Amino acid sequence: MAMLLASCQPTHSDYQIDFTKSEPAPIQSHEGRHDPIRVTFSSLLAPSDTIVHYRKIANYIGEQMQRPVILIQRKSYREMSMLVINGGADIALLSAGAYLTFRDVETLEPIAVQERMGVPYYQGYLVVNNAREDIDHITDLIGKSIAFTDPLSYSGYQFVHHKLAEMNETPEQFFGRSLFTHNHEHSLRAVIDNVVTAAAVNNLVFEQALEKQPELSKKLKVIDKSKRLGTGPVVVNRNLSDLEKDQIEHIFLTMHENEKIKAALKGLSIDRFVPVDPALFEITDSSSDRGGRQR
Template sequence: MIRLPMILLIILITVLASGCSNSRSDYQIVFSERDVTPANAQDGTPSPVRVAISSVLPPSETVMHYRTIADYVGEKLNRPVILIQRKSYNEISKLMMNGGADIALLSSGAYLTSNRVEGIEPIAMQERMGVPYYYGYLVVNRDSNMTDISDLKGKSVAITDPSSYSSYIFMSERLAEIGETPEHFFGSQLYTYNHENSLKAVINRVVDVAAVNSLVCEQAKLKNPELADSLQIIAKSEPIGTGPVVISSSLPDEDKKIIKETFLSMHEQGTIQPALQSLFIDRFVPFDPLLYDTAYSKSSYKRGRL
């Protein structure tokens, strides 16, 4: 991966840090494998349910909202909860595959690369802004005079995650149509591991283009309507299902039933609604495999990655 010049990285760090709360979370987030309590309790107490999420050091209030959801699931199971955080989508997938978590909120791309792996069962998906799907966007500043993907040759790009459908996978598919790959087409690549950070990078001209989730882009426009005039979408993917909730197949059937029912009904609970709203989740809805039936999901590229 070609790295951005140091001055741009310094600017990016400054930009992305702005607006983030400096307060410390009261909730412990587990980062390393060795810190995760084993699934089998040794003293007869209920074993903790391990819930995994991926994001790079989210603001403390974001962690709090995920913690609210995780604690609610634990309450229904009558078990304590450990909230596990990993930097990348791929790390969360591996965690589930290796038995290091019981429940995970996967990205769509991470699900596409792991949905044929034994031991992982999808039970629900997120409905955001009224729909259970989204698009991948390639976004530039409108005054950049870039209007087509071919204009991006040699430019700098912000990519959320190598396993993100709306970022790396979608962009790779489009470039493959013209015989290119992201690694050879762009002058430099910056992995942000956060869609909001990718969008901020292009808005603040740290990079020329960002490959982002459409929901993040549209939510940003709702917060700041002026963005609608300053940004331009020059490529759009086919619709893809939102990030699913998956569980370990090794869980008892009764636990699986409780977890599924809990996610599908939690939007009806007044105490949980603020957490969902703050995460821009309307509710969790039944999993629909057809929304993940993309060209990528059938490709030899995917089979090769597995």
């Protein structure tokens, strides 16, 4: 998780990651149908580390469908969501927050969800530097700085927004300064390096960071948690034929059985894809889990 924050100055502006060189490009061609299957993603993990794994998965989809494939990378969840909504992509690996925002749009149809660390759900963590003994609750962050990941990220923004709304506050009014990193690991690093006071991050990314670097458990503490929510779903454009949608669903639900693709999934910290359970995306009191002082 060695991340450099040299490009991240303590201002109100977003972290900017240049994806202009990642224009859609054909990955693989096959005889038969000439119209490509278009797959879009936006990774809040390190893009340079994940693109190779997404390419392998996209290639596999093309091989199984005997179609050309185009892989389209977008920086933000909104850009990616609008791409599939407007017909510019056939398959999207959405975030849970983006799916909650756009799930009533008629052109989106979920076909699978990610299983990570053995479960198909996750939480948002509100994390601060363990040295901040004066901060144990979200109310202690008034006037302080915070790192978010993406406005459509449930764990990286929306759950904090919801908690503040319950307090009749908004992030703009409550925090003294905020920025968007577009990357959960960058957000954690911003807290460790005291660039910001707090960060909203995906609990799975947080736990994996501690597995890789156990010493981080002495540097970070969780002061609040979101309610549990289903992991980011795979959605398809509903205008695809039923046959195409069935094919794509089968490919995602079985791709972990292929050793090469299993390795690519592991590189993305995904165990496998499992069928969609609509209950995973209903946020209720029973899915709540208070944080308290940890680590």
